[in-house]
Amino acid sequence: MKPKHQRLLLALIAVVALVSAGLIAASALREEASYFYTPTTLAAANVEPGKAIRLGGMVQKGSIVRGGDGVSITFIVQDQERSQKVAYRGITPDLFVEGSGVVADGRLRPDRVFVAESLLAKHDENYVPKELADIDMNAAAYTKDTLAP
Amino acid sequence: MHRFANPARFLRIAKPLTPALFWPGLLLTLFACIWGLFFTPTERLMGDTVKILFVHVPAAWLSMGGWTGIAIASIVQLVWRHPLAGVAARAIAVPGATFAAICLITGSIWGRPTWGTWWVWDGRLTSMLVLFFLYLGYIALSNASSEKGDTSRVAAVFGVIGAINIPIINRSVIWWESQHQKASITFSGSSIDSAYLAPLFVAVAGFSLLFGALVLMRMRAALAEMRIEARMRRMAEG
Amino acid sequence: MPHAPFVIASFAVTGVGMLWLVLSSYLSMCRAEASADALREQP
Numbered sequence: 001m002k003p004k005h006q007r008l009l010l011a012l013i014a015v016v017a018l019v020s021a022g023l024i025a026a027s028a029l030r031e032e033a034s035y036f037y038t039p040t041t042l043a044a045a046n047v048e049p050g051k052a053i054r055l056g057g058m059v060q061k062g063s064i065v066r067g068g069d070g071v072s073i074t075f076i077v078q079d080q081e082r083s084q085k086v087a088y089r090g091i092t093p094d095l096f097v098e099g100s101g102v103v104a105d106g107r108l109r110p111d112r113v114f115v116a117e118s119l120l121a122k123h124d125e126n127y128v129p130k131e132l133a134d135i136d137m138n139a140a141a142y143t144k145d146t147l148a149p
Numbered sequence: 150m151h152r153f154a155n156p157a158r159f160l161r162i163a164k165p166l167t168p169a170l171f172w173p174g175l176l177l178t179l180f181a182c183i184w185g186l187f188f189t190p191t192e193r194l195m196g197d198t199v200k201i202l203f204v205h206v207p208a209a210w211l212s213m214g215g216w217t218g219i220a221i222a223s224i225v226q227l228v229w230r231h232p233l234a235g236v237a238a239r240a241i242a243v244p245g246a247t248f249a250a251i252c253l254i255t256g257s258i259w260g261r262p263t264w265g266t267w268w269v270w271d272g273r274l275t276s277m278l279v280l281f282f283l284y285l286g287y288i289a290l291s292n293a294s295s296e297k298g299d300t301s302r303v304a305a306v307f308g309v310i311g312a313i314n315i316p317i318i319n320r321s322v323i324w325w326e327s328q329h330q331k332a333s334i335t336f337s338g339s340s341i342d343s344a345y346l347a348p349l350f351v352a353v354a355g356f357s358l359l360f361g362a363l364v365l366m367r368m369r370a371a372l373a374e375m376r377i378e379a380r381m382r383r384m385a386e387g
Numbered sequence: 388m389p390h391a392p393f394v395i396a397s398f399a400v401t402g403v404g405m406l407w408l409v410l411s412s413y414l415s416m417c418r419a420e421a422s423a424d425a426l427r428e429q430p
Contacts, residue, residue: 010293011303014286021279093265095194103328120265125333127199127341129190171409178405182398197390204401244408251404255397262393359405366412373419380426 039082042114049108055084055116056103064098077102077114088116095121156372159233167365174358181352190344194263201259203349207356208252212280213315215245215360219287220312223305233368235301236375238308239291240367244360246284253277264328272325276318283311 036054037045047053055077063076074087086104096102101122106115185203192199222238225231256274257267268274291304322331333341341349 006293010289011307014290014307017282017286018279021282024275093263094196094198095263096265097194100194118265120269120328121263122328123195123263123330125331125340127195127202127333127345128193129342129344186394186398197394200394201397204397208401244412247404247408251401254400258393258397258400262390359409363408363412366416370412370416370419373416373423376423377419377426380423 038079039077039084040079042084042108043082047108049110049112052105052107054103054105055086055114056101057084059096059098059100059102061098074113077104084114085112086114086116088119090119092119093121095123156233156375160369160372163365163369167362167369170358170365171362174355174360174362177351177355178359179355181348181355184348185345185352189348192345196262198259198262199345201255202345203352205252205255205259206349207353208248208255209277210353211356211360212245212249212252212277212284213318214357215241215248216280216283216308216312216315218364219245219308220315223308226305227302227309235305236368236371237364238305240364240371242284242288242291243367244363246281246288248356248360249277249281249284253281269328271328272321273318273329276314276321280314280318283314287311 035052036056037047038057039055042053042055057077057079060076060078060083065074067073071091072087072089073092074085076083077086078084086106087109088104088106096119101124103120103122104114104116105118107117109115181203185200189200191197218241219238222234222241226234226238253274256277260269261267287304287307290307291301293301319332322329333339334346339346
């Protein structure tokens with residue numbers, strides 16, 4: 001193969017890789033948008049039970065109830081207007097605390113309880129040492145400034 | 150601009166500068182890693198995984214800074230035909246790609262315990278992966294044209310166009326807010342406690358000096374190879 | 388979930404990456420400069 005053709009081939013590969021990376025990213029982001037619900041949009045959308053959806057919101061304070069077996073958990077996800085009961089079985093991420101953001105993949109049960117198959121926690125942009133935060137360990141919404149003595 | 154165009158003059162500066170960047174860089178990096186690993190408090194929600202910050206953030210910043218460097222050097226190469234600019238741009242590529250890979254891997258390792266997943270197709274994570282692929286494409290392009298010793302203009306154009314991704318990475322946490330947290334350190338201040346901020350800045354300084362030393366080493370290697378090629382060509386002709 | 392393995396893995400990945408970068412860059416620089424100097428010595 002002539003060096004010139006080799007260069008052309010590599011340029012083509014680079015362009016194809018670039019375009020496909022962009023397409024993958026775009027489709028992944030769009031897919032996420034199409035089945036993402038908050039408690040308010042979920043209440044309005046009339047989603048049939050058993051359909052795979054994603055639910056996002058804040059964990060309501062005082063709503064986490066852990067089952068006796070150590071892996072079952074129920075809690076309430078809320079946004080500004082509505083709330084939605086969620087059941088999950090499994091190990092929760094470290095950042096899953098009351099008041100923190102959460103994204104759950106799962107399905108609605110016929111009794112309108114959302115059964116999560118996976119649970120992702122969201123971190124905010126604040127990094128605070130434990131000693132400063134012991135005023136209220138479970139409140140994720142505090143910032144460095146409200147916690148600092 | 151062309152004052153350092155003469156490779157001999159450049160080498161007179163680069164030769165003492167390489168160890169002058171490397172050793173302080175290594176010391177600062179090791180110091181910051183030990184400080185970060187053993188002498189920082191656990192975070193209130195993340196616990197000890199907050200320590201991953203001290204390698205993840207410098208790697209992320211330097212991989213983005215690396216491509217910015219490639220883009221600037223490529224513009225200098227294309228516009229002013231500066232003979233060292235192309236060499237500099239290529240020298241950045243492999244360290245930049247390695248830092249991007251380190252950023253992606255350490256971020257993934259951090260995500261598993263804190264978010265509960267190794268990977269999500271979040272705007273920040275996806276655009277960072279695209280940056281890694283851009284580096285691979287740039288390396289492939291510049292290697293393909295290096296046989297003749299001339300610095301490739303195709304690679305330079307690719308370097309300039311690929312720079313579009315840098316502001317996208319920066320804005321991604323605002324445009325597609327999903328999994329990755331927003332920027333903690335902005336021009337208006339930081340939401341990271343000083344207990345973490347101080348070792349983080351030492352780590353950034355250390356890794357930056359190491360990055361500079363690596364780029365100088367790779368530039369010197371490329372210049373020596375160009376000397377060999379020129380010599381061979383003269384010997385073949387004469 | 389214990390955190391130590393994740394922290395150790397992150398620093399190990401970074402260490403291996405940096406070691407590879409430094410060694411490969413340094414060795415290729417030494418090799419190229421040595422052979423360039425050797426060529427210059429020849430008449």
